[in-house]
Amino acid sequence: MVCPEYWQDGVDAAICEGIRLLGGIESIFGKEERILLKPNLLAKAEPDRAVTTHPTVFKAVGAYLREQGYEHLSYGDSPGNPLGGVARVAAGCGLKEPAEELEIPLGDFSQGQKVNFEQGQTEKEFIISKGILDCDGIVNICKMKTHQLERITGAAKNMFGAVYGVNKGAFHAKYTDADSFGAMIADLNNLVKARLHIMDGILAMEGNGPQSGTPVAMGLLLFSKDPIALDTVFCHLIGLNPELVPTNRYGQQYGVGTMDAEKIRVRTIQGDMTVEKVAKRYGKEDYDVYRGTEKATQIRLLKPIQSLLQKKPYILREKCIKCGICAESCPLEKKALEMSGYPKYAYKACIRCYCCQEMCPQKAIDVKVPLLARIMDRNWKI
Ligand code: SF4
Ligand code: SF4
Incomplete structure (x- = not known):
């Protein structure tokens, strides 16, 4: 969806239309389910720095779910530095206010629980935040950003926030290169499957992401049930070969989703388009992202x-x-x-x-x- 700015009415309309194009919210979540809104809450940062999910997008998603009759909502994420505490980070990013207005409580991200994952290719168990385990379905409201290790941090990588607190650091120490880290993220996306992914690309981040980059206007909100397809479209929009992103490669290999542009159907209000056409019409070829092959x-x-x-x-x-x-x-x-x-x-x-x-x-x-x-x-x- 084209959405040029963080104007609440415009974003509300775009969220409504984007979900309609996916087949409607009732095809994704049952009314009785407990739904967690999982924004990107990497660290306390003003919304115009494009580090975290913008409060206008968060509010639009929450308000839409409330209007559609979804009563059991919560929200949360496990920030990069767990010592910061999710409540403080949410307040600092401007999410606390809309959450209180919509009576969406913060989930419990102060404790984690071991979850076995026998089919894992990299890990057989993960310590998952209680806030994630307490819900039935997740709306992953990720941010369109660059990332030094994985090149981009989009839908798949945003699910790393499901891992409880300091355990995230342990994974970095264990999976020391982009490839193995990406494989672990793909496994995690098979364990914690968000059913709806919404990417806030109205003001994206290029360059030295995911916290120190430069905000760049892309004017887009992307929606998908498949995090790998969503990240693949993001790659095409910024002129980055999707195969250079390990979360895409392993995401496809482990069955999380597809990075095959031929199989991705991009629905817009102007009708269906190929990934190539979408990239040409809405993309930014000179987006500042690392494109080296590192061969x-x-x-x-x-x-x-x-x-x-x-x-x-x-x-x-x-x-x-x-x-x-x-x-x-x-x-x-x-x-x-x-x-x-x-x-x-x-x-x-x-x-x-x-x-x-x-x-x-x-x-x-x-x-x-x-x-x-x-x-x-x-x-x-x-
Ligand atoms: S291992 Fe290197 S890059 Fe990673 S946090 Fe330590 S100093 Fe930074
Ligand atoms: S580089 Fe300087 S400002 Fe940044 S975290 Fe380290 S000590 Fe703090």
Whole structure:
């Protein structure tokens, strides 16, 4: 749905129309079910920074469900830094007010429970937040953003917030590369299946996402029952090969959804369109996203010069306030980031999970692609 701004009446109408095009809300959720609205609540940030789901979109979804007679609603997410507490983060992102107005209580994200997942390809059990386990169905209200590790954070990656608190850090320490991390996210999407995915792409984020990037007007709200198809359309809109996103590849491999553009039917109020046509009409080819293939880092013979080929985070001292959140966020037992005045990286130990960059509240951590890697990768563009 084209939706150029966060004007409540316009967003309300777009939410209503988007869900109608999917076949109507009653084809997705039963009236007696307990429905959780799962926004992106990565960290406390003003809505116009495009870090989190915008309150106007959240309110439109909540109000729509209320109007349609859905009584048992709750909302919540497990923020990147669990010490922040979901209530504080929700208030800081502007979601507390509409939630109170619509009498949508916050789910319980203060505790988690072990859930067995025998069919998991990566994990046989996950610690899932109680707020997720307490509901029957989920509306995943994700944000259109870039991500340093997975390139984009859309529908599939937003479900990482189902994992309880500090356990998210443990997964980063265990799945140390984009591929294995993406495979784990695909498994998680099979365990915790949101039935409706709505992507807030009215004001998206490009560049140094998911917290420190630049807001960019895309003027779109995307809807799908399939998170992989939704993320695939997002990729096409920004000129990124969907196969370069591990959550897409493993999502398709593990049966979460499809990334085959030929099989994706894009319904619009102007009628059905191909993914290609949608990308051409509504996309932004110069969207600032990492398009490098990183093939050079995978060549065994080049292992000795790996450090000259790998992307790496670095500190922008002029922005840093020495708060230490980056070092706290590092999931490694022996931190790869030391606070000695300004934070200092131990690049040999660093696994490039970018948790530090993700949680820096000052946009003081950027990521650079070494010159040699750029030369070796003709597709390089950021
Ligand atoms: S989190 Fe950001 S601002 Fe805080 S110390 Fe680290 S780099 Fe500096
Ligand atoms: S220093 Fe940053 S990128 Fe490196 S392992 Fe720690 S959190 Fe991850």
